[in-house]
Amino acid sequence: MSVSGPAPAPLRVVIAEDAVLLREGLSRVLGDAGLEVAGAAGDAEQLLQLVGALRPDVVLADIRMPPTQTTEGLQAARLIRHRWPGTAVVVLSQYVETEQLFDLLADDPRGVGYVLKERVADVAQFTSAIRRVAGGESVIDPEIVARLVARPRADSPLQALTERERDVLALMAEGRSNQAIASQLWMSPKTVETHVGSIFSKLGLAPDAGDHRRVLAVLAFLRQ
Amino acid sequence: MHEPQLVRLTAAAASMALEHARLQAEVQAQLEQVRASRARIVEAGDAARRRIERDLHDGAQQRLVTLSLALGMARGQVAGSDPGLAALLEGASKEAREAIAELRELARGIHPAVLTETGLPGAIQALVERSAVATTVSAVPAGRYPAPIEATAYFVVSEALANVAKHAPSATAHVAIRQPAGQMVVEITDEGQAGRGPTRDRGCAGWRPGRVRGGTLHIESGMGGGTRLRAEIPCP
Numbered sequence: 001m002s003v004s005g006p007a008p009a010p011l012r013v014v015i016a017e018d019a020v021l022l023r024e025g026l027s028r029v030l031g032d033a034g035l036e037v038a039g040a041a042g043d044a045e046q047l048l049q050l051v052g053a054l055r056p057d058v059v060l061a062d063i064r065m066p067p068t069q070t071t072e073g074l075q076a077a078r079l080i081r082h083r084w085p086g087t088a089v090v091v092l093s094q095y096v097e098t099e100q101l102f103d104l105l106a107d108d109p110r111g112v113g114y115v116l117k118e119r120v121a122d123v124a125q126f127t128s129a130i131r132r133v134a135g136g137e138s139v140i141d142p143e144i145v146a147r148l149v150a151r152p153r154a155d156s157p158l159q160a161l162t163e164r165e166r167d168v169l170a171l172m173a174e175g176r177s178n179q180a181i182a183s184q185l186w187m188s189p190k191t192v193e194t195h196v197g198s199i200f201s202k203l204g205l206a207p208d209a210g211d212h213r214r215v216l217a218v219l220a221f222l223r224q
Numbered sequence: 225m226h227e228p229q230l231v232r233l234t235a236a237a238a239s240m241a242l243e244h245a246r247l248q249a250e251v252q253a254q255l256e257q258v259r260a261s262r263a264r265i266v267e268a269g270d271a272a273r274r275r276i277e278r279d280l281h282d283g284a285q286q287r288l289v290t291l292s293l294a295l296g297m298a299r300g301q302v303a304g305s306d307p308g309l310a311a312l313l314e315g316a317s318k319e320a321r322e323a324i325a326e327l328r329e330l331a332r333g334i335h336p337a338v339l340t341e342t343g344l345p346g347a348i349q350a351l352v353e354r355s356a357v358a359t360t361v362s363a364v365p366a367g368r369y370p371a372p373i374e375a376t377a378y379f380v381v382s383e384a385l386a387n388v389a390k391h392a393p394s395a396t397a398h399v400a401i402r403q404p405a406g407q408m409v410v411e412i413t414d415e416g417q418a419g420r421g422p423t424r425d426r427g428c429a430g431w432r433p434g435r436v437r438g439g440t441l442h443i444e445s446g447m448g449g450g451t452r453l454r455a456e457i458p459c460p
Contacts, residue, residue, distance in 0.1 A: 025294060096354075
């Protein structure tokens, strides 16, 4: 598909990461990948100032930052979404735990990403995650989802899912749209829809109400 | 009996009683000191574990992520021009990824950051998500408690689930943590493995019934082969 007219403006990103080398490395790879790094902060306070001044499309924030090295980045992310709605946020986590993830998504999963920090090493995949989040999608790290899907359960309706339905379920939990699921699993969109319908009825979830709500519904189910 | 003898005997008895009381008080005082120093040792151990976890995160893990990113950038630069070098860098990236994953597990085993940051509900949820046996949770107190109490409750659940996984891998474990007045009560039950009687070794090698952090630990094996582990931790 070719669209004439001026090239779209590059996505504007603000980075928050306290480790200098990593911050500089990130700025460089994102710049090379065609994103505009509008600013880079070393802590949450500076991040909030930069976001207020620069109004970026996307914020990329490490969860643990000074001064307490606990959840500063996460708190800043929630504040940014509250104060400047429409700003997409990707948080970088060192943990595969879901408590923080769920807190962040529960406000509104649109334009939120939660990815493991080491994902930065795969530049193509990482920038594609940033673009998806900037486009309003949710991005949940596949490893976190895989762990939730695979954990042993007693008497769960999950056991009634076919292997294919489990694949579709995992991709829904990662925040993928039907179209993306179709291309990733080499299925027709119609087949994906059939699987999604079947999954929701087997799990006893309310019929799929758009990609955003279903991420929450599916993740909440998997965490039970 | 002559009076002087009576006095002597009475005096001897009295001094024995006094001596006994004195010794008892001394033993009691020593016991208190031992208890207090044991609590201090345990608390110092907890603090050290939290510090090590933080050092691992802010030091080695952070450096490995930076290294991974540099390797990723290098791969991007040689892509297509030198397949041999590209393969080498790919291998190095994979090693770095695995080192990060291993370090993450190590750090959480030493002290889970999620416990420090979100308290018991998030930490128990994390244990359940990674448990090798099907696990249900019926109660976890939502509030925050002194760090040593939270850590004890957490590690009791963690060890108990590992034990169920080892000795009854197809069982379902049930976790309940309640907080009646003055106590935190942690209970982990499983209905056991079909076909295994109560006389079989139920594991629990490191789990002698006894004391946990000034509290008590009971283990019961039921007739059906299941196990109930109950820890009562004093909680002001």
